[in-house]
Amino acid sequence: MKPKIIFFIVLLSVALNSAAQEIPTGDILVRNATVLTITDGTLENSDVLIQDGIIAAVGKQLSAPQDVSVIDATGMYVMPGIIDAHSHIGISNVNESSAPVTAQVSVGDVLNPYSIAIYRALAGGVTSSHVMHGSANVIGGQNETIKHRWGLLDPDELRMAGAPRTIKFALGENPTRVHGRGNNKRPASRMGVEYVLRETFAKAERYREAWAQYEEDIKTNPRAIPPAYNSQLEIMVDILNGDIMIHCHSYRADEILMLLGVLEDFGIDQITLQHVNEGFKIAPELAEFGATASVFADWWGYKFEVYYSTAYNAAILTRNGVLTSINSDSGELNRHLYHEAAKSQKYGDLTDDEALALITINPAIQLGIGDRIGSIEVGKEGDLAIFDRHPLSVYAINQKTVVDGIVYFDIEKDADDMRLIVNPESTVDTTVLHSHENTHQCLYEGSLDLYDFLESN
Amino acid sequence: MRTHYFVFAVTACCVLLMNLPVKAQVNSGESVPDVTRTIALTNAKIIPSPGQVQERSNVIIRDGLIVAVGPDAAIPFDAIEIPADSLTVYSGFIDGLSHTGIPQPKQEPEQERPDDPANPPNELAGILPHRDVRTFLDPKDKRIASMREAGFTAAHVVPRGRMLPGVGAIILLGGDTPNEMVYRGETALYAQLSGARRMYPGTDMAVIAKLRQLYKESERRHRIERLYSEDPTGLERPQYDPVHYAMFPVLEGDRPIFFHTDGVLDLHRVLSVQKELGFPAVLTGLSQSFDAIDKLKSADLPLLLTLELPKEPKQNKKEPPADSTEAPPTDAPVELPEIMHLDYDPDHRVTSFTDLESEKANLEARRTIAYKTHVGNAAALESEGLSFGFSTGGASASDLLTNVRQMIGEGLSETAALAALTTTPAEILGLTSSMGTVEVGKLGNLVVSKGSIFDEDGQIQYVFVDGRKYDIEPPKKSSGNDDEGEANPAGTWSLTISTPDGEIAGTLTINGSDDDWSGTLIVDIAPEASQLESIALSGHVLTFSFDAGGFGTISSSLTLDANSVSGSFDVPEVGPVSVSGTRTSGPEYSITVQRLIQ
Secondary structure, three states, rough: OOHHHHHHHHHHHHHHHHHHHOOOOOOOOEEEEEEEEEOOOOOEEEEEEEEEEEEEEEOOOOOOOOOOOEEOOOEEEEEEEEEEEOOOEEEOOOOOOOOOOOOEEEHHHHOOOHHHHHHHHHHOOOOEEOOOOOEEEEEEEEEEOOOOOOOOOOOHEEEEOOOEEEEEEOHHHHHHHHHHHHHOOOOOOHHHHHHHHHHHHHHHHHHHHHHHHHHHHHHHOOOOOOOOOOHHHHHHHHHHHOOEEEEEEEEEEEEEEEEEHHHOOOOOOOEEEOOOHHHHHHHHHHHHHHOEEOOOOOOOOOOHHHHOOOHHHHHHHOOOOOOEEEEEOOOOOOHHHHHHHHHHHHHHOOHHHHHHHHHHHHHHOOOOOOOOOOOOOOEEEEEEEEEOOOOOOOOEEEEEEEEEEEEEEEHOOOOOOOOOOOOOOOOOOOOOOOOOOOOOOOOOOOOOHHHHHOOOO | OOHHHHHHHHHHHHHHHOOOOOOOOOOOOOOOOOOOEEEEEEEEEEEEEOOOOEEEEEEEEEOEEEEEOOOOOOOOOOEEEEOOOOOEEEEEEEEEHHHHOOOOOOOOOOOOOOOOOOOOHEEEEEHHOEHHHHHOOOOHHHHHHHHHHEEEEEEOOOOOOOOOEEEOOOEOOOOOOOHHHEOOOOOOEEEEEEOOOOOOOOHHHHHHHHHHHHHHHHHHHHHHHHHHHHHHOOOOOOOOOOHHOOOHHHHOOOEEEEEOOOOOHHHHHHHHHHHHHHHOEEEEOOOOOOOOOOHHHHOOOOOEEOOOOOOOOOOOOOOOOHHHHHHOOOOOOOOOOOHHHHOOOOOOOOOOOOHHHHHHHHHHHHHHHHHHHOOOOHHHHHHOOOOOOOOOOOOOHHHHHHHHHHHHOOOOHHHHHHHHHHHHHHHHOOOOOOOOOOOOOOEEEEEEEOOOOOOOOOOOEEEEEEEEEEOOOOOOOOHHHOOOOOOOEEEEEEEEEEEEEEEEEEEEEEEEEEEEEEEEEEEOOOOEEEEEEEEEEEEEEEEEEEEHHHHHHEEEEEOOOOOOOEEEEEEOOOEEEEEEEEEEOOOOOOOOOOOOOO
């Protein structure tokens, strides 16, 4: 009797939750395309049927209910929607740079569905972004995994509900520059970065113990006093408990090995290294730890710690068994991530599927959503990019981008002005001679002292 | 000898001035009292509450209260009679939220840098929920008189500040001392998503995180305090601290948080954190709420809509024909000239450099639509059945009535407008038994106008606050000053840029004349000056753009007065940040400041 009631309550609460957060989904049949499934090879002259936002069938000559809209993709290439594992689009704040540890802040609190960068990402076939806190702090804020549902105006509708929680860490020059050089505070060196990590995790362990003790005490003493609430350590405890995945901005091999040591000491076995330009030096060590890597295709030299870099990084990491993705970290680069993936073929001879996995299933796995998106499989979410040529061709142009079975970008309907809101006091600009907009934003708002650094990029 | 004479003269003057019966002080007892505190407005058109009309009635005020209303209300023998045959009497307007009576500091005090920006003292971080606005009131604040001229008789005021500026109070917009002004204290806690400058919490996301921390720790302390007050035996003494303890009335549901939202993103963020923590709340500001109507409906919170409106974009309006002043023939179809420039094509596509003009015209049309949408915000709320009061914070007092009329022009009903000025703020602020309507027993707070206040020609003649009469001079007609030539931007300007990270100082230098301008901007965080591009002056509006390195290309629109400047920088990915400043040197001073690049 009882389990039945509980089951009913669970059902009811699921229903209520979905009512509170009704994300629109669509039905679409994509006909007669070359389907790049990523996980199950390439299917010629095949169809993809999406119903209620979920891939319902993949195969030849699929039949669909009459009311399902059909996209004739004859001669075109359909791939899973591209996933950007490192981005700063669609948020109002990037860095809370006032403190070396800001685990309690979250960019998920400042999502901006009006940001035109989301639409531009769609134009490049990107359907999901891992929107991250910046790299000013050793332990930065929490990130948010979003789906590019352009035109939905409630920030909550951008969230990919159920995606695992992640947090940004950062090693090396950025946190030492901001807090050491900028504020004369710890960390001023790479040693200081390790100190901040260890100190914060140790505090979190003590905090966890204090609360466990309180939970024990309150059973026998209703007047037991709870420990002081600490929102920062709450998050750190969630990390220790494996409930939040770490994505760490890092470049140099030595500091990455330092980080792995710290994580090992605190019993954390999950880590995605972001940028990781020197990953190629320690690929076997990363593979052994089970660390994953999210890299640039060929971007380096913008500061001292990224001089020692190679365009073979993605291929070397992949071939050494390190799950690797290629990210943009940029509102410009994210529009041609398929080109970035293609570079791993010129530098490292990855296969088509390996190259495309760098921007689809691999970032999905790194974000803990590999079972939901990142490949064209029945049961996965209906996120697609439809290209006129093979997406690894330099001539490829994205034609349509589908999220949850809804076409959110269509090159045929790409008018001049796709903004969702207009500031009546803004000026009307028709030409931009030169713009740094949407370039590397990792340190955006990082520190006022960083202006010169940004300039030097 | 001369010195003595001078001192004597000054002293004599002071004595004389002090003894002059400049104004009868009704409440302070020691001065000469009014001859009578009874006033009769006779034969007036009365709007007792929104939507109701009572023609040819009298209103009798005695000792600060309305004692009789109606056509037969007898005129007491001791009343000052004001014949109001051609006048309309409204209940005095109530401002839902502003800083009226709290003068803006002339200069932002030099900000102290905390030892540790990660843990700054609450005073520096703007976390001051224990401050009481009553300690900041200044009866001489010029805004009190200018608000009164716009028909406002009472205001809910809160301290200026950042994230948690303090506790508000209801004040009457009259009186000679702070105590006389206060109607009720400890009304609400004021909050806004406004970070500290270069310390924690600096960003919106950190302000939200800090609010969570404060709230949850306050809940804990509140519980401990209760345990201790029940029985202190065996419990460690809880330590008092003003910040957490100031949250207790909020936790107990006795004091709402009046949360300011500036734009629709703020609105979503505040609603989310309010839902999460569950504090009693009133939403204020609410610009752009037209884009979040459903969410506002389901939130079901009291609303105070700002009377601030965006500046109307400059149009390339065609000159009206010379005979346009003539009345059109009555049988001719009515022309709607404002529709003409709304010719916006949402599917407009050109290759930018081949047809710039058509793209520009289209973008300008869209901007005009956006302007109308913003002005129509109040009408949108009304049409969706959402009731709201008005707040004046942020708006210039002289614009208030004009802005209400503009909102009516975009579809707001006069009844809803009057309710938003009177009954609704009274309800939200818990003042219905004493303010908001022209009824017996309520405070003698009235607005008396010639014609409807919502007509362009409507003119406020008298405002009564607490039964005290204020004569309102009609504003001097500007003799076409608006289009009187152009401002001269040449010179140097000291700017304050209010970024999400805090305020940044800058120096703007403009050289040249007519259509040949050049200039630089030095921001105190940047190592070198930015060269201004596309500088254009149109009337009093100066526009330019500049390359701000990692921040992108920032476009700017500034409105110039003789010696002050205000406007915004449109920062990519951030949106507009407001800029204000003053002239530090005149047109004759034109040295381009260049720093050495190291």
